[in-house]
Amino acid sequence: MSKQEGITVKKEQDFSEWYQQLILKSELADYTQVSGCIVFRPRSYQVWEKVQKVIDLEFKKIGIQNSYFPLFIPESLLSREQEHVKGFTPEVAWVTQSGEEKLNERLAVRPTSEAIMYDSYSKWIRSYRDLPLKLNQWNNVVRWEFKNPVPFLRTREFLWNEGHNVYSNEKDLDKDRDIILKIYSDFLKDYMALPGLIGRKTDREKFAGAKATYSIEIIIPNGKAIQGPDFHDDGNNFAKAYNIKYLDEKEKEQYVLQATYAITTRMLGVMFAIHSDNKGLVLPPKLAENKLVIVPIIFEDSKAKVFKEAEKIKKELGIYNPILDDREGYSPGWKFSEWELKGIPLRLEIGPKDLKAKQVVLVTRLGKKLNIKISELSKKIPKILEEMHEELYKNAEKLMKNSIVETNNLNELIKVIENKKIALTQLCKSEECEEWIKSKTNGAKTLNIPFKQKTNLGKCVYCGKKADYSVYIGKSY
């Protein structure tokens, strides 16, 4: 690979330009003629397929079923729940024509599917016997944001799961909330090698129409926080707006309780941004489609033998879906750079000298170089991949911990935000205090209220009255 084909700026110097080059040059995504909409190329879509597969399996264990609802939502239906519609209409893409005819009513391209799903729910749910109902969709949604679009992190169309559960009682809802948040955070940890801050959103920052929102916030290398997977406890807000009632065991009519939850393709961008480096993409091994590239070191007189051994190794290590880069006319160094850019976790080099010694050189994407006997590859690779995952997680955890500063002093808090860090501070539940802090910090918001709270809370960092919780505050992506 030539220098220009690689990333030409440093992550630590110009994160934004580095990220854009990473996404394009690693062939994860590409821009299109539709502003704010990207192509998910196979290298990133493969990762999304793994997200779907792993999480879907966990969902099914608690009785969540997949379904598919229409892409379009009539305006009148979208408008039923007032908070909800206020939250979304500024960003809705509207279909107003079919062929050359004007439609009688505008159709929203779904920004989320509460409205269209709950209209069906109100028909389907009659009795306590119909509950719980747990339906999920893996689909595309559109939110026509006007902020500067960034591949994966902020796109006008994105992919996600949207789960919409209905319960007759809070106990069942809360139980599933804990399980679903754990499914998401386990996936982040065990597959994406990412830690996150788990907690409840303040009322000011909760989802439009929800009673409470729970989120996993992740800190990216530019010091901003980004909202990852989330879970919304809607109480009976939507049940009232969409008239979803059931007869309980005593034949009494009740409104249902509802909850929704999502993970989006945003998380791919978060993961690419956190782990990757100036050489290109770094992928946690479990999410890499090809975990290994074999690069034979080619000399004319030993070529045949080396290729033969490389083929043999490729077969033996088939479970890692290895790429054998047997292209001639490219130097090994050129190939190394290309596969580093594209984020293949392991590189196996084999030349005539190695052949004689019955060994290979194995280089991890994190820079570790090992001489390994060919006969021991199968045994050693699983451990090496596991260690890579651990190392990635630890680095990400360090990044997170280094970004958080605990303070209960307003001036210090302002400085923390100025220094592109995240503050852990104490607040009362007045939305005014949040509003003031936002204005004083040029836009920092509360991220979430961690589940684990101190037993002895002090004073609100802004108004000085008794604090209701400690909470993370930072600039949000």
Place this chain on the structure above:
Amino acid sequence: MSKQEGITVKKEQDFSEWYQQLILKSELADYTQVSGCIVFRPRSYQVWEKVQKVIDLEFKKIGIQNSYFPLFIPESLLSREQEHVKGFTPEVAWVTQSGEEKLNERLAVRPTSEAIMYDSYSKWIRSYRDLPLKLNQWNNVVRWEFKNPVPFLRTREFLWNEGHNVYSNEKDLDKDRDIILKIYSDFLKDYMALPGLIGRKTDREKFAGAKATYSIEIIIPNGKAIQGPDFHDDGNNFAKAYNIKYLDEKEKEQYVLQATYAITTRMLGVMFAIHSDNKGLVLPPKLAENKLVIVPIIFEDSKAKVFKEAEKIKKELGIYNPILDDREGYSPGWKFSEWELKGIPLRLEIGPKDLKAKQVVLVTRLGKKLNIKISELSKKIPKILEEMHEELYKNAEKLMKNSIVETNNLNELIKVIENKKIALTQLCKSEECEEWIKSKTNGAKTLNIPFKQKTNLGKCVYCGKKADYSVYIGKSY
């Protein structure tokens, strides 16, 4: 289940009403407030997930990769290939507003993705080394048809795979064409228990923008044919419109060759329509999520013992994902009807008498009743399911064969169509003859030209000149 909850008309008397009731009452789909758009409820979406899983695995074996392109296509981009745009614009849903702002250019909600994908292809493809390129999407598309919508069979939004392959030579394209058509027809046969008519479309009926279209046509019980999976050889039509060129091995610039292929959720409707009966849904066992329902025959004094044995059987037959219907307060007959309506392939009845004899009654959805020793269930069930599949396929094949009448006489042909059958006749390649036949038969169209042709063709059934091929003609859904 009460009588009204079942299907109240006969398939053979009022196919259209029967089909609608089937879809709604078996909980396969439901109507929504968006005309022509349905909810794919879990019972049908599960089937679609199986379609995706099986076919995707086969696609990957020939190097087809998944990706995701934007839902929206700017009008200017859609208009580049003239035949293509003419074929689709009357049915396009247009986004013209975002929030309350008018967009500068209308965005088509994709009716198919050639335009948006090939714009990217023209950027990505530079050299013969970049070919073949084989990308697929599993996504949603919208075609705002004005014909009467029918769940699955004709919906304004549907789900499909759209594969878009690029080649440097015809040989590779033709090879993949044969493989891909086989993947589709094998799936129809081995999973959906459906036979089809495979062949090439006439020029008049080929895809808008294609050089040649190959299709699998399926005949449904109302005597109409419906186009199933298809494959389009686009030659270099799109390459010229979207400027997709590469340098060949001699550094000479060449247009690429392209092909596309699809299977849609229409096929679910076709399958439901063909196999199901007046009791409700009949599903080929391989596509049933729950292959078995266990209905304990409950008497107060033996209940505990029977439940215990039923639980044990449920566990042993876990690979069939059995439902244990232990609801009390419903008669066995009521339960039998419900599970027949919902298409569970096998029903296992167990009561106190069976328990004593260490056997159960096993009833297939096709009406076969067997007494089987409990100890022999695991061994016997696979064969029973296989036989069900065979029987379904044979019945569908009989329906197909009985629908086809071979004739080379114009009056006879007209009668065949009047009698709601499909004709196999001989035609010259003049589009006029096709047009005339269509007008004389009140709308019958050529379906496709079977691959296996007679060696001695006669005269064109319409103009009497030398025939170019024998071809299926019928009313098309």
